[in-house]
Amino acid sequence: MSQKILLTSTEVNIILHRLACQLIENHLDFSNSVLVGIQPRGIFFANRIKNILEQNYQVKDVKLGFLDITFFRDDFRRGEKQLEANKTQIDFLVEDKKVVFIDDVLFTGRSINAALTAIQSFGRPSEVELLVLIDRRFSRHLPIQPDYRGRQVDVINNEKVIVSWNEKDGEDAVYLI
Numbered sequence: 813m814s815q816k817i818l819l820t821s822t823e824v825n826i827i828l829h830r831l832a833c834q835l836i837e838n839h840l841d842f843s844n845s846v847l848v849g850i851q852p853r854g855i856f857f858a859n860r861i862k863n864i865l866e867q868n869y870q871v872k873d874v875k876l877g878f879l880d881i882t883f884f885r886d887d888f889r890r891g892e893k894q895l896e897a898n899k900t901q902i903d904f905l906v907e908d909k910k911v912v913f914i915d916d917v918l919f920t921g922r923s924i925n926a927a928l929t930a931i932q933s934f935g936r937p938s939e940v941e942l943l944v945l946i947d948r949r950f951s952r953h954l955p956i957q958p959d960y961r962g963r964q965v966d967v968i969n970n971e972k973v974i975v976s977w978n979e980k981d982g983e984d985a986v987y988l989i
């Protein structure tokens with residue numbers, strides 16, 4: 813299987829810092845904002861963003877939760893693939909908060925659609941934004957767009973974008989396979 817590198821570790825690092833700065837522009841001290849990483853792969857990304865906000869930009873105590881969307885997917889009952897649920901861990905209410913969903917790739921938009929349904933169990937956010945590392949252009953099935961994106965890429969349908977995180981996969985990189 814051939815693979816092409818879309819982003820190196822250095823490029824991923826630069827983008828993470830830029831995205832953190834863009835978040836600060838809109839959310840200031842995060843006193844009314846929370847981050848929610850979408851399981852399974854958005855959690856590594858969300859952890860990184862939280863760490864950068866706190867360690868590099870002195871934002872204090874950024875609230876971060878993890879949201880599993882497995883049972884909220886619109887293909888849940890279709891039995892097309894084996895579903896494996898992950899943990900939802902949100903130790904705060906999102907009522908009247910600005911929620912920032914964080915995921916590695918935005919493709920059809922169906923995962924984020926499921927996340928919008930799933931988050932309702934935790935209250936009514938005042939606003940929901942979306943931050944993704946990779947935005948696959950021209951591939952949406954739903955009217956969902958990111959508010960913050962690392963890189964927009966044109967990818968043909970039988971190709972897949974794979975995001976590797978150092979803590980899980982041994983390196984930070986983005987590949988096209």
Ligand SMILES: O=P(O)(O)OC[C@H]1O[C@H](OP(=O)(O)OP(=O)(O)O)[C@H](O)[C@@H]1O
Nearest residue numbers: 853915916917918919920921922923924
């Ligand atoms: O916009 P979408 O089409 O929903 O795709 C985006 C989702 O795909 C990936 O997850 P995963 O590989 O778990 O999901 P997939 O099997 O749907 O590709 C990725 O981590 C996003 O969550």
Ligand SMILES: O=c1cc[nH]c(=O)[nH]1
Nearest residue numbers: 917919971972973974
């Ligand atoms: O290219 C893609 C499409 C959906 N999900 C991914 O992780 N990569």
